[in-house]
Amino acid sequence: MACARIGGVGVGTFGINHLRCFRQMGYTGEAELVAACDTNEALLQQRLQEFSFRPYRDYREMLEKEDLDGITVVTPDPLHHDIVMAAAEAGVHVLCEKPLDVTVEGCLEMTEACRKAGVLLMVDFHKRYDEYHLAMKEKIQAGDLGKIQYGYAHMEDRIEVPRDWFPGWAAKSSPAWFLGIHFYDLARFLLEANGVAVWATGAKGRLEELGVGGWDSISAKVLFDNGATVAFDTSWILPDGFEAIVNQGIRLVGTKGMLECDSQDRGTLTCCADDRPAQQTHNKSFLRMKRDKYGREVWEGYGMTSIADFALNVNLLLEGKRLEDLGPYPSGEDGIEATRIAAAVHRSLETGGIVEL
Numbered sequence: 001m002a003c004a005r006i007g008g009v010g011v012g013t014f015g016i017n018h019l020r021c022f023r024q025m026g027y028t029g030e031a032e033l034v035a036a037c038d039t040n041e042a043l044l045q046q047r048l049q050e051f052s053f054r055p056y057r058d059y060r061e062m063l064e065k066e067d068l069d070g071i072t073v074v075t076p077d078p079l080h081h082d083i084v085m086a087a088a089e090a091g092v093h094v095l096c097e098k099p100l101d102v103t104v105e106g107c108l109e110m111t112e113a114c115r116k117a118g119v120l121l122m123v124d125f126h127k128r129y130d131e132y133h134l135a136m137k138e139k140i141q142a143g144d145l146g147k148i149q150y151g152y153a154h155m156e157d158r159i160e161v162p163r164d165w166f167p168g169w170a171a172k173s174s175p176a177w178f179l180g181i182h183f184y185d186l187a188r189f190l191l192e193a194n195g196v197a198v199w200a201t202g203a204k205g206r207l208e209e210l211g212v213g214g215w216d217s218i219s220a221k222v223l224f225d226n227g228a229t230v231a232f233d234t235s236w237i238l239p240d241g242f243e244a245i246v247n248q249g250i251r252l253v254g255t256k257g258m259l260e261c262d263s264q265d266r267g268t269l270t271c272c273a274d275d276r277p278a279q280q281t282h283n284k285s286f287l288r289m290k291r292d293k294y295g296r297e298v299w300e301g302y303g304m305t306s307i308a309d310f311a312l313n314v315n316l317l318l319e320g321k322r323l324e325d326l327g328p329y330p331s332g333e334d335g336i337e338a339t340r341i342a343a344a345v346h347r348s349l350e351t352g353g354i355v356e357l
């Protein structure tokens with residue numbers, strides 16, 4: 001079996017999950033975490049205390065010096081483009097965090113460059129790997145809902161995410177780019193349809209007061225090309241006292257049935273004396289850690305499965321499969337379509353009108 005040689009670009013808040021994934025795939029010889037790169041030297045050193053890889057400050061140097069089969073891009077949203085382009089140029093497969101890019105033009109360029117270079121481009125739309133959402137997909141494909149007419153989705157973070165995690169670039173992103181994009185893609189995946197028109201409204205104030213800036217919340221109604229409409233509420237201002245870091249869910253209603261999924265509360269509740277907030281729910285389907293028989297960390301959940309799927313696809317390519325034989329995965333084309341919706345959401349916020357895609 002092939003063993004993909006992987007390099008990581010960006011080892012920050014979410015980049016650590018990519019490192020975890022490839023480290024543990026190394027236990028079974030499915031992938032090797034060869035190198036990782038970050039412009040933040042102190043953070044790189046911190047990660048080296050926990051993970052084993054050759055460190056780089058410059059991804060171009062990493063691509064040049066290492067014989068990599070694939071890289072994963074986990075830098076802030078507006079910085080994905082150049083790194084994916086460099087991977088394509090180097091003939092290296094690439095997994096890019098969502099959104100693929102913050103412009104449709106950028107996504108088109110990245111997808112075209114990877115297509116021309118014959119390299120795999122995957123986007124980390126991990127909601128597609130959530131077993132609850134896959135169960136929804138099965139029901140829809142079985143025809144249990146009939147023709148889907150409308151739906152609703154929400155994804156909302158506790159205010160600590162923009163305020164404490166990345167106050168430096170939160171205003172350059174938005175609840176639509178950071179959160180909405182997950183559910184725009186999930187709706188496309190479930191409906192098997194693309195967005196054709198968008199109308200959005202938004203509000204500012206709370207994050208401006210805190211000096212972070214940007215949109216507090218964005219609500220959008222999207223018409224899809226199969227006639228269904230879905231309303232998406234996204235927000236970055238849930239209070240610190242909310243029971244989970246993220247609140248999320250989706251419901252779809254069709255001519256024969258309806259489906260609802262609480263994508264956050266998976267039925268686990270804790271309430272501990274020294275906790276803040278006092279009572280918390282946990283989405284253990286996303287990420288959970290256990291130790292194996294040797295005491296090593298093993299991370300599970302759809303947050304890992306989607307990243308691992310990239311390395312497994314690279315292995316199949318190394319073993320001689322063609323890109324078109326890989327089966328379904330969140331592709332560059334999916335990245336383009338999700339960004340089309342998010343970009344239209346922002347255009348609608350600017351113009352106040354309906355935007356056709």
Ligand SMILES: NC(=O)c1ccc[n+]([C@@H]2O[C@H](COP(=O)([O-])OP(=O)(O)OC[C@H]3O[C@@H](n4cnc5c(N)ncnc54)[C@H](O)[C@@H]3O)[C@@H](O)[C@H]2O)c1
Nearest residue numbers: 010011012013014015037038039040074075076077097098
């Ligand atoms: N899939 C998910 O659930 C999920 C969750 C959080 C974030 N994300 C996405 O992951 C990406 C990173 O988010 P984050 O929260 O980890 O941000 P972060 O700011 O914590 O980490 C980004 C890292 O990239 C590094 N970096 C910046 N420019 C670089 C460059 N040119 N070369 C190498 N490193 C560079 C920064 O120093 C930083 O350490 C974003 O696109 C975000 O939308 C995805």
